[in-house]
Amino acid sequence: xxxxxxxxxxxxxFPMLVLAGCGGTGKPTGAGTTAGEPSSMPSMSxxxxxxxxxxxxxxxxxxxxxxxxxxxxTVKVGTTVIWQNADGEPHxxxxxxxxxxxxxxxxxxxxxxxxxxxxxxxxxxTIHPFMTATVVVTP
Amino acid sequence: xxxxxxxxxxxxxxxxxLLRHSAWFGSAVVLTVAGGEVISHVAGTPVPPAxxxxxxxxxxxxxxxxxxxxxxxxxxVTGSFARAIEQINALPYRPDFVMHTGDLTHLSRPAExxxxxxxxNGLRTDxxxxxxxxxxxxxxxxxxxxxRFGAGTRGEGWYSFDIRGxxxxxxxxxxxxEKLGHLGTDQLDFVRTxxxxxxxxxxxxxxxxxxxxxxxxxxxxGTDDATxxxxxxxxxxxxxxxxxxxHQLFSKTEGNITFHSATTTAYxxxxxxxxxxxxxxxxxxxxxRDALGIREVGYVGSGQPLxxxxxxxx
Numbered sequence: 001x002x003x004x005x006x007x008x009x010x011x012x013x014f015p016m017l018v019l020a021g022c023g024g025t026g027k028p029t030g031a032g033t034t035a036g037e038p039s040s041m042p043s044m045s046x047x048x049x050x051x052x053x054x055x056x057x058x059x060x061x062x063x064x065x066x067x068x069x070x071x072x073x074t075v076k077v078g079t080t081v082i083w084q085n086a087d088g089e090p091h092x093x094x095x096x097x098x099x100x101x102x103x104x105x106x107x108x109x110x111x112x113x114x115x116x117x118x119x120x121x122x123x124x125x126t127i128h129p130f131m132t133a134t135v136v137v138t139p
Numbered sequence: 140x141x142x143x144x145x146x147x148x149x150x151x152x153x154x155x156x157l158l159r160h161s162a163w164f165g166s167a168v169v170l171t172v173a174g175g176e177v178i179s180h181v182a183g184t185p186v187p188p189a190x191x192x193x194x195x196x197x198x199x200x201x202x203x204x205x206x207x208x209x210x211x212x213x214x215x216v217t218g219s220f221a222r223a224i225e226q227i228n229a230l231p232y233r234p235d236f237v238m239h240t241g242d243l244t245h246l247s248r249p250a251e252x253x254x255x256x257x258x259x260n261g262l263r264t265d266x267x268x269x270x271x272x273x274x275x276x277x278x279x280x281x282x283x284x285x286x287r288f289g290a291g292t293r294g295e296g297w298y299s300f301d302i303r304g305x306x307x308x309x310x311x312x313x314x315x316x317e318k319l320g321h322l323g324t325d326q327l328d329f330v331r332t333x334x335x336x337x338x339x340x341x342x343x344x345x346x347x348x349x350x351x352x353x354x355x356x357x358x359x360x361g362t363d364d365a366t367x368x369x370x371x372x373x374x375x376x377x378x379x380x381x382x383x384x385x386h387q388l389f390s391k392t393e394g395n396i397t398f399h400s401a402t403t404t405a406y407x408x409x410x411x412x413x414x415x416x417x418x419x420x421x422x423x424x425x426x427x428r429d430a431l432g433i434r435e436v437g438y439v440g441s442g443q444p445l446x447x448x449x450x451x452x453x
Contacts, residue, residue, distance in 0.1 A: 066416035088210065089418060090246060092277060096316045104246050104277050126277050127246075128417070130318050130359035 058082055058112075061133070063091050063105070063125075068133035076138055080114040091125040196303040199227050199237045199264070200346075202383030203403035205274065206255045207245035212406035212419035216245075220258060223404045228263040235302055237264045240383035240401060241272030241313065241348030243288075247279065252287050271296060272348040272384060273313040281314050294325050299333050306337055310347040312362045320349030320362035327364065331371045342377040350382045352391060352398045355411035360385055369396055 059081040062069045066087065075081060083093045085105040093102040093111050099121065102111035115121070115137040125131040204220040213219060227237060239259065244251035252275075259267050275284040285296050292298040292309075299308045308330065312320035322330075334343070345351065351365040362368075372378045378396040386408035389400040407420040 066418065087418075090277075094316060098316075101278070124316060124318070126316070127273055128359065129273060129316065130357065132318055 059135075060084070061093075062086055063093075063131075066091075066128055066131055068123075068125075068131060070133075072134045072136060074136040074138060075115060077115060077118055079137070080112050081135060082110055082112045084108070084110045090127060091131065092127060094123055094126045096122045096124065196305050197232055197234050199230075199234045200240060200381055200401050201227070201237065201404060202240040202348075202401040203242040203272065203386055203405055204239070204255060205242055205245040205403070205405035206258075207248055207251040208405055208419075210406065210419050210421075212421045216405045217254070217258075220255075220404045224258060224262055228261075234264045236266040236268055237262050238309075238346055238381070239267070239269045240346055240381065241270050242274040242383060242403075242405075243269060243272070243284075244275055245405075247275055247277040247283055249283065252283055256287050268307075268309060268346070270309050270346050270348050271311055271313055276314055281311075293329060297326055297329055305342045305344055306334070308333065308343065308345045310345060310351075310368070312347050312349045312351075312365075317363060319356060319359055320347070320351075320365070322362065322364050322368055327367050327371075330368045334371055334375070337375075339374045340376055343372055343375050343379070345372070345378065345380045347380070347382050349384045350398060350400055351380045352393065354385060354389060354400065358411070358417045360411065360417075369393075372396065 059075040061083045064086040090104050100113045118137045118139045121135040208216045243255040269288045271284045289296045296311045315321040353361040380398045383401050385400045386403040408417045
């Protein structure tokens with residue numbers, strides 16, 4: 001009886017532990033999130049930006065041909081900007097003032113950051129620093 | 140813009156030769172310093188006469204191994220780097236040191252650092268040195284790089300040493316979040332004080348990842364404050380700056396200073412301004428080996444011309 005009970009417990013409890021583990025460590029903390037490794041999180045990294053329905057909405061920046069497009073994007077405070085790497089080479093989205101920084105974005109990888117303060121944010125790709133661009137956040 | 144190679148090409152080197160040699164692949168460049176003269180040739184080819192001088196400083200430069208790269212331009216960068224190491228270990232002499240001028244890894248992953256470190260431990264040499272490339276500090280401003288390769292260095296990883304009468308400086312110009320390579324005031328101060336006590340006839344060899352000359356700033360192939368660093372080296376009769384980053388051979392002289400960009404062991408990049416971006420170039424099958432060649436460079440110092448001999452492999 002005791003052995004059968006242990007086996008039942010193992011079957012019932014183990015998946016819960018796995019789920020708990022995912023919930024606790026699977027998401028980066030902070031305002032920015034990265035899905036830079038498509039192999040590890042395919043559903044997240046490949047999903048298209050979803051409309052929020054809010055007044056500010058999302059801003060989208062494409063990374064293609066070793067350039068950020070648009071090179072300057074202007075958004076209102078509270079906007080989540082989403083970058084997607086459409087290049088064959090990896091890139092990063094890294095603020096010069098270090099206020100935000102993605103992990104390495106492989107092909108198809110996305111990074112999103114919500115801007116909560118007005119200002120002018122210059123950023124670049126740490127792998128190809130000649131790739132520079134700006135986010136302007138208005139009140 | 141397309142005029143850059145002709146303008147800056149080494150003496151006697153045609154554009155056709157430059158194109159041929161820019162496709163070198165998986166090769167290690169051997170540099171020999173004897174009597175203030177630096178002579179380079181590709182490993183596996185006949186050793187130039189100066190290399191047979193028992194008092195000569197002999198060292199090898201490899202660059203841009205990009206371990207972890209998986210693109211079509213080279214589907215086996217590990218194998219290519221292993222081949223370069225085999226070439227070095229097959230030299231008829233034991234190099235005083237082997238220098239890797241950065242982009243050891245492709246994405247700064249711990250496993251990539253582990254692998255490149257393990258492979259370099261197999262080099263038959265007295266000492267290996269490195270300088271970091273921007274691919275070695277993708278997400279941590281170089282912390283993982285310095286944990287493995289930064290022992291005994293100063294600041295963010297720069298250093299100098301003397302060997303066989305030659306003063307060698309290893310610089311870091313890939314860590315600040317600037318469009319071009321950048322040294323910064325701390326490192327400029329280091330260069331100034333480092334050479335202050337040296338006699339002007341001391342041969343100087345400077346290593347960096349990004350070129351210290353403006354090879355093609357549009358693609359970041361230059362260092363915005365290099366002029367200040369080089370200003371501290373103007374009084375020396377022989378200064379040789381050796382870099383990686385551009386994945387192609389290229390040389391130029393500015394007064395007493397000679398610059399040599401090294402090729403890569405991983406994959407070619409376009410020539411300056413050819414195409415819209417410095418993306419890896421996939422050559423037709425078999426073309427890489429066909430394009431191998433040797434370059435011998437003699438640099439004798441003030442008042443003497445730079446001697447460059449470019450020859451395809453036999």
